[in-house]
Amino acid sequence: MLQSVCLIVLSLSQPSPIGQFGYCVSLIPDLDGDKLPDLAISDPLWVGVQGGQGRVGLISSRTGVLLDHFDGDQSHARFGAALLLTTEEGGIPAQLLIGAPSFRQNGEMVGAVYSLQLGEARRIRLFARGEQEGELFGYCMRQAGNLTAECAHSILIGCPGFKSKDAIVGRVAGYSLESGKECFDVLGSSATSIGRQVSDIGDVFGRPGIAFASDSYVGSENAFLPTLGSENRLGRCVLPITEQVKGLFPYCVVLQKRTSGNPRLLVSCYVDPGSADARGHIYVIEGGKVIARLDEETLNSGFGTVIYACDDYDADGCPDIVVGTPDDGGVMPRGGFRVYSGAKLTLIGERKGDSPTDSMGSYIAGGFDYDADGVPDIIVSCVNTRSPQPGIRGKVKIISGKNIQQTLRVLESPVETK
Numbered sequence: 001m002l003q004s005v006c007l008i009v010l011s012l013s014q015p016s017p018i019g020q021f022g023y024c025v026s027l028i029p030d031l032d033g034d035k036l037p038d039l040a041i042s043d044p045l046w047v048g049v050q051g052g053q054g055r056v057g058l059i060s061s062r063t064g065v066l067l068d069h070f071d072g073d074q075s076h077a078r079f080g081a082a083l084l085l086t087t088e089e090g091g092i093p094a095q096l097l098i099g100a101p102s103f104r105q106n107g108e109m110v111g112a113v114y115s116l117q118l119g120e121a122r123r124i125r126l127f128a129r130g131e132q133e134g135e136l137f138g139y140c141m142r143q144a145g146n147l148t149a150e151c152a153h154s155i156l157i158g159c160p161g162f163k164s165k166d167a168i169v170g171r172v173a174g175y176s177l178e179s180g181k182e183c184f185d186v187l188g189s190s191a192t193s194i195g196r197q198v199s200d201i202g203d204v205f206g207r208p209g210i211a212f213a214s215d216s217y218v219g220s221e222n223a224f225l226p227t228l229g230s231e232n233r234l235g236r237c238v239l240p241i242t243e244q245v246k247g248l249f250p251y252c253v254v255l256q257k258r259t260s261g262n263p264r265l266l267v268s269c270y271v272d273p274g275s276a277d278a279r280g281h282i283y284v285i286e287g288g289k290v291i292a293r294l295d296e297e298t299l300n301s302g303f304g305t306v307i308y309a310c311d312d313y314d315a316d317g318c319p320d321i322v323v324g325t326p327d328d329g330g331v332m333p334r335g336g337f338r339v340y341s342g343a344k345l346t347l348i349g350e351r352k353g354d355s356p357t358d359s360m361g362s363y364i365a366g367g368f369d370y371d372a373d374g375v376p377d378i379i380v381s382c383v384n385t386r387s388p389q390p391g392i393r394g395k396v397k398i399i400s401g402k403n404i405q406q407t408l409r410v411l412e413s414p415v416e417t418k
């Protein structure tokens with residue numbers, strides 16, 4: 001009896017729960033009729049009734065009101081750890097795919113991906129499940145084009161924890177958007193594990209393909225990108241980098257499409273905050289050559305965690321580059337982000353987090369001009385993904401693309417009233 005009383009007292013004095021509101025953000029079609037695209041914002045640590053259920057909230061970009069929400073049906077499945085809005089293809093409407101890489105099936109933590117149908121009648125269903133304990137199926141996702149005959153519109157699903165002969169090799173599974181069936185999968189190797197990130201590489205290396213990034217590969221003098229070629233077999237594109245790369249590489253890989261000129265690949269080398277005195281870099285690769293290197297200026301800033309390179313902020317017609325710097329090596333970082341001119345590849349702006357615990361820059365999106373000033377705005381998450389702190393649940397900020405010191409809206413996790 002005494003024991004149970006003690007337990008109650010302890011639970012009352014527990015700090016408020018950890019949250020990761022803003023872990024992933026995706027623009028979604030307008031739901032509340034104000035003609036502005038709304039936002040799907042995930043919180044994979046959202047507590048819920050079962051504890052750690054995870055949530056994807058559909059949130060009005062104008063008012064911040066929670067318009068609808070979908071919660072994981074298991075505890076601690078990391079529901080919402082990845083989001084992908086598919087484009088409408090061949091009569092299949094756009095859907096929001098939601099990764100839950102710690103989903104359990106018959107006691108095995110295999111991971112899963114859910115599909116949420118948007119529009120009038122919103123329904124969620126299980127899209128696909130992983131097959132191996134701990135493989136983290138649904139850790140990342142990317143839509144790809146026509147990769148095989150059965151897969152006219154494919155979804156690539158990363159499983160960075162997949163093991164072969166007791167070594168982590170990772171795998172990427174290709175699913176047909178039409179049938180929802182698996183079309184192929186490709187395995188990494190113990191030296192080149194794959195599945196932490198997937199990216200289109202256009203034809204930057206002279207042939208189209210998909211690149212994989214993995215944080216298990218620490219760069220060397222022979223830097224290369226693991227790629228998926230035409231036969232769905234693991235290949236590699238040797239990167240034209242002659243220096244010794246110090247850090248996790250290739251960490252983040254982003255294709256920058258431009259209206260004029262060749263497409264570019266931005267590949268980051270990430271240095272784990274607090275682990276070394278090395279600095280991160282982003283290599284800008286065009287026509288098979290490195291044309292520039294963007295360098296981390298402040299040690300431990302988490303430079304290159306995320307890169308967003310779709311929008312033009314200085315109105316010169318060339319899309320610019322936003323780089324997240326969510327860290328400072330401490331437990332509760334301020335964070336921020338940096339903006340580089342896409343044309344000149346020079347720094348054109350820097351924004352710091354608004355408070356000493358902001359962790360600004362953990363995720364970056366964009367593509368819409370919310371204040372109608374002619375310049376697309378920057379959607380930036382403020383989530384401590386490295387060491388989440390009790391009571392700090394995360395935020396998403398919409399920041400003016402024209403003046404990055406100006407915050408247009410702050411979206412916070414709606415407080416649960418059960």
Ligand SMILES: [Ca+2]
Nearest residue numbers: 312313314318
């Ligand atoms: Ca520009």
Ligand SMILES: [Ca+2]
Nearest residue numbers: 369371373375
């Ligand atoms: Ca704007």
